[in-house]
Amino acid sequence: MSTIKHNSQLQCYRWPLGARPCGGSVRLRLSAPEGCVCTLRVWSDKGESKLPMALRGYMSGSALYEATLPLPEKPQLLWYYFIIQMGEETVWYGNNDEQLGGEGQRYSHQPPSFQLTVYDRDYQTPEWMHDGVLYQIFVDRFCDGGQPLLDRKPRLTTHDSWDELPNPYCELPYGSDLKHDFFGGNLRGVIQKLPYLRKLGVTVLYLNPIFEAQSNHKYDTGDYERVDPTFGTNEDFALLCREAKKLGMRVMLDGVFSHTGDNSVYFNRYGLYDSVGAYQSKDSPYAPWYHFDRFPDEYGCWWGFQSLPEVDENNPAYREFIIRGENSVAAQWIRRGASGWRLDVADELPDDFICELRARVKRENPDAAVLGEVWEDASHKEAYGKIRSYALGRSLDSVMNYPLRAALLDFFTGRRDATAFARTVLSLHENYPPPLFYALMNLIGSHDRARAINVLAGLSGEDLPKEQWREIKVDGPHYEMAKKKLTAAFALICALPGMPAIYYGDEAGAQGAGDPYNRGTYPWGREDQELIHTYEQLIARRRSEPLWRRGTLDILAPHPDVLLVVRAVENGRDALGRKAQGGRVLFAINRRQETIRLLPDLTDPRLAPFARSIAEMVLPPLTPRTFRA
16 A cells, blocks of 8 residues: 655644644645645635645655645634545545544545644733643632631531541532531631742642632532632632732632522522522513523523523623623622633633633733633534634633643553553644643642542542442552652643642642542641652742743653653744743653663654763653753
């Protein structure tokens, strides 16, 4: 069979590489047998075109065909593949089966396409995101600040000891006698621990929802304009922002705008608020925010949870309240000191809602950010029957990097090898504009999944009934091995572009299977100090070396158990186009539990500059190593 090849991640086939700003052009090449008639098909939601490819020379025994693709002046996703006429035979060449870009495949039919992201040439994201280290806090479980405020709400289920495990969730409705359990963490507690977070190296605090709500998780918003009384006051939040700023830290809020709580000012199902809610009357000013199939008990709700009635984000009154009004929710909390919003279930919000919200936030503070919860590749997320791209420069600043989380955990638990990890990250690198890619929230743990140390120990509970999750304990050899894997995974995150993100307590050895046990209290007085110290060292190294934050990226997988990450600055410019001092650094990690001796291919131009130090690489188990050119 004749050789046909295109690799979207090699400059000999595609130049310039990666996502591109509007205007300009991209040169695309295909190697194929001489005498072929090659055509480049390019398409988007705006239409399609077919460009003839001309013979430009030879490479590795094959003819090299070339076409220059003019890029549109408006942001959009372009897709392309190749049609090759070889005598009487027609073949196609497109993306690989996994659709991860890089080297493609030959097909006998119309193939999956390669992606080319064309983004707004004015797209910028805040500098502090490129350099940041983020810490996520579930407020009720972080620190009570010595001033428990739970008595501000009657009839709450509370704990006698901070060190107890959370209770299983109660399935009863969120009525006046709420059965969710509370520990008493609050904003004053976060303020009290700012020195600890500064010493750790944190620069950004992301708080899970803090607005008044009946649940302990606060994703059932009751009042967008008021901090929950058990957390403190609006003034406490402003104080937190001021104190954090003094220590070089910013605060991001969690915005839950696809639904409210049924126990809210706006819906008021149980009559706990001094308002006429949508549930109470069709004449309520909030009634148009919601959709009722049969008033009042049948209504649209988030994923079937009746406690979470969905809102119509296109309703003018709702948009006025959240975005457009002089004292809108989006604006007033930026004025109180927030540095941005993390948008819950961003792919369930209309595109123009996100764009408008981001624009409003930027008007209040051009240096503020809007980060989205998107679990897949955010450049082509498919939701509700359409492709949603958050990488065009007009909606989100960046996203939570769940694909990286999955790749990390799969790699360090042996489910996938180094090549699979590299392909995942390089695909994101190819599809995301640099302003987005270098601002990613690179997480290992989160409030929606079992604790990282549990997953790495093989004790996440996924294979067990929920009733048994409470009894899961990671200890002894299981804990020590999972701890080594966790530090190796965090070291790898610190070697990649984007914001390393820590889920509160992961750095201290916190454990927990699925929700609610992944939301246990921070283990004050029981911390794994060795683990904390390792996190401090890894963060300090990253923050002291611009190469780790802004250098270009290459990832190699020379062995199924070994990853190499190369970061570089050349020609006086970093990956974001800023002036920077040149240099190269190489990160290596071996996931095996025994030492690997590796003889790298020094003919690879990415590794050749390190020839003196890596002629033979001795990589101990789960121990990060760095080399300089």
